[in-house]
Amino acid sequence: MFTKILIANRGEIACRVAATARRMGIKTVAVYSEADASAKHVAACDEAVLIGPAAAKESYLCGDKIIAVALASGAQAVHPGYGFLSENADFADACAAAGLVFIGPPAAAMRAMGSKSAAKSLMEKAGVPLVPGYHGEVQDADFLHAQADKIGYPVLLKASAGGGGKGMRVIDSSEQFKAALASCKREAISSFGDDKVLAEKYLLRPRHIEIQVFADTLGNCIYLFERDCSVQRRHQKVLEEAPAPNLPAARRAAMGEAAVAAAKAVGYVGAGTVEFIANQDGSFYFMEMNTRLQVEHPVTEMITGTDLVEWQLRVAFGEALPKQQHELAIHGHAIEARIYAENPEKGFLPSIGTLRHLDTPAAVTFALGGVQGSGVPAGVRIDSGVREGDAISPFYDPMIAKLIVWGADRREALARMSQALSEYQIVGLASNIAFLKRLVEGAAFATADLDTGLIERNHDTLFPAPQPAPPGALALAAVALIEAEKEQSAAQSGDHPSDPWGQALGWRLNSAFKRRLSFTDDYAQASQAKAYLSEVEYHSGGWLLNEKPLTLMTRDGLYLSVKLGDNAVHGTVRRDGELFHVFTGGNHYALHYNDPMAHAGEVEAEGGRLTAPMPGKVVAVLVGAGQEVKKGEPLVIMEAMKMEHTIAAPHDGLVEEILYTVGDQVADGAPLLAFKTV
Incomplete structure (x- = not known):
């Protein structure tokens, strides 16, 4: 059996291979990019070697670097995992030429099946039933459009060298074909370095x-x-x-x-x-x-x-x-x-x-x-x-x-x-x-x-409409906040731990202390987040929450058990800044605490700009400054995670300024263009 192998991948599959290899007495070598320096798979292997910057094309897709590391480390074989170089026949050949075992199929088998169109032709000769479609070499846009019309809509466009859903589009009508083809080819060339596509009849309910x-x-x-x-x-x-x-x-x-x-x-x-x-x-x-x-x-x-x-x-x-x-x-x-x-x-x-x-x-x-x-x-x-x-x-x-x-x-x-x-x-x-x-x-x-x-x-x-947080979730959030305040004040009291004036216990000389806690649903996509205003009245041994008795029964780290009225509520509360994440009853509620003192004097951010939904690269700018557009009209296309995302006009309006050009990298939330509603 092998004594040492190199794992040419990252993430869970690299960890998975490392665990099995260790159980078999095989040592493993990890490769990692600059972005993965502290990644789990690096720690899971016996050795780890940096192979390049974060971009996969400069690290995990560099077969020559990976082979050099394998040879230098004394590895006898390379496990490619899935994705990256796992179905790259040239890499398999290069491993063999370097005297390394590629833990996968022969390069010839990968080439035979690596092209979806070639594989379908092979299966057709073998008598395996195929979905009606075009799997040929001709890639002229007008020719492919004619083939799609001949097949009949809906039609599925698919990158010939693709996988994982990338470079795929379902087209419902002939009018949509050319735009979908262009987008499909862009995504295919970005993900696989090959923009060849095939077209098939899209089966209903398969x-x-x-x-x-x-x-x-x-x-x-x-x-x-x-x-x-x-x-x-x-x-x-x-x-x-x-x-x-x-x-x-x-x-x-x-x-x-x-x-x-x-x-x-x-x-x-x-x-x-x-x-x-x-x-x-x-x-x-x-x-x-x-x-x-x-x-x-x-x-x-x-x-x-x-x-x-x-x-x-x-x-x-x-x-x-x-x-x-x-x-x-x-x-x-x-x-x-x-x-x-x-x-x-x-x-x-x-x-x-x-x-x-x-x-x-x-x-x-x-x-x-x-x-x-x-x-x-x-x-x-x-x-x-x-x-x-x-x-x-x-x-x-x-x-x-x-x-x-x-x-x-x-x-x-x-x-x-x-x-x-x-x-x-x-x-x-x-x-x-x-x-x-x-x-x-x-x-x-x-x-x-x-x-x-x-x-x-x-x-x-x-995708149901967001549901309001139940009273039990609000009770857990309130208790978590109050208990955190008590701990903080106790830590700050220093040499005077018994001084009631220096602790956040809600103690009053002749009356009960009342306060209002304001939380808001932190829904990712809600047109109008629901606000919750709760009145808390402090009493010895507990509180009243909106006039219902509230008692902390047990606490173990983040886990809380409280009694609200006659109901027992259990859950975990994790605070992340001003967000209280409440996990209870198998559900997760994210509640934003509106601290009345935390944002005094702040103003709302400037409006009128369409922003990037996530970090990525601009691959197409479809409008120009001064252009009037209709609601829903595509304005900019971004690529992130090897997928394309279209930013469309939210209303009828006027594009005042374009802030990025094709090829630019943009951060999450970065304004892409100035837009005025008309």
Whole structure:
């Protein structure tokens, strides 16, 4: 077996590979960019080497630098993880030329499947059913437009070299085609260095089902059943589960055998995923093959009792597959939720910031093969590449963690996921946890009414109007504030701890002290945040909150248990500046404390400027100074996290001044242009 490997990646997959390698007695070498100097994966490996600036193209995408580090460190092999160079055939060839084992498929297999159009042609020759579309080499805009008209709308445009939802557009009419094509090509060239696209008929209510395949160098190839990845937003997966609900055994076998045939057709070695799009009637079509380990591989590990990273290492070393097809069986049900730093209420825009507070459900981060010694999979597993105090930067994917649960059946797995999401607490940036909880508990997902449009179909349920904070949450925030004031005054009293005049105890000589506390909902996207004005009256042993008795029962760090009237309320309160984050009853309430003394004399910021929703680069300016525009008209296109974001006119108006040009980097909240409503 290898004695040392280099991990050519970052984040949770680098941590995951390092953990498996350590268990196998293999030393690991991490590479990191300047932005990742204190990252979790750097600490997880035995050695770590800086390879360049924050931008991936100057660090994690520099194959020559990575190979040089591997050789200098004495590593025998390179594990590419997923993303970055994991499906780069030239990098695989370069590793081989340098005498390093590339822990992945042969370069020839990657080239065969790396181009979506070439892969579809290969599958067509093999008799695998394909979705109607155009997968050819001609990329002339007018020609592609004609092909789309011929296919019939809606049409899906997809970057030929793409993945992860980048470089994809759904086009509903011929009039939208050229603008969508231009945007798709820009995103494709930025993400993959190749702007070639293919066009396909966009199926209505399809399911996304993928088959995990694995092959060794000895001619063995198997499938480890399927994953349903239908729940997506912007063509990126949100929830994945295994096995796929309501999939008959005969269809499972047919899809598995087709996937194995596809892998064998290209001489595949290692872990790979053959993705199918399936109609509600059960018919299925080849979509693409991902020639790498997938982000969602843990659900397969949980139901099969395997460690796919260990399999990768063993197969790359030349060993046979640890199991054959007849030795594999499905045990229970597993679901994975991707915890992202993003704001679902703002179109899933990534959120940049520091994880000031991170509290996760009790979890086994990784047990051997996903299975504990008893043979029962760990109920909750978390794969993460970040820790409390780490920053989510604009340079890389904003995934915080993968939350994976296992149950004896789907019903138990759903309940466990709901509970785990209730216990997941994040402060410092926006996250999708509350959205995931609504999604998991919603009728569509709970009843397995699955298709790739599930989120859009259930928009009103999944994006409800903001609800006011309940009295219990306000009580917890008030007690946390008052207790903090008491501690601060006690610390400041110094040599006179018994002086009642120097402590914030609310003591009065002949009357009860009353004060008003003002909180406001800190909704990310609410047209009118709700304000809460609470009257607190201090008494010995407790308070009155809006005339209801309020008592602190117990306190353990951030955890508070209070009694409001006849009701007991429990929760955690984390203060972040003027924001009180209250976690209670499985919900998270962000309450802004309006300190009457903190902002005296401040004035509102200057209006009339459209600002950047997040840090990024300006890739297109669509208007000029002095131009009149209509509400909704696109003004500027920014690129961040390898995705494009369009800033549109909020009203009919006049563009007074353009403040940035194409190519400029802009900070979060930076004014992009001066705009006057007319």
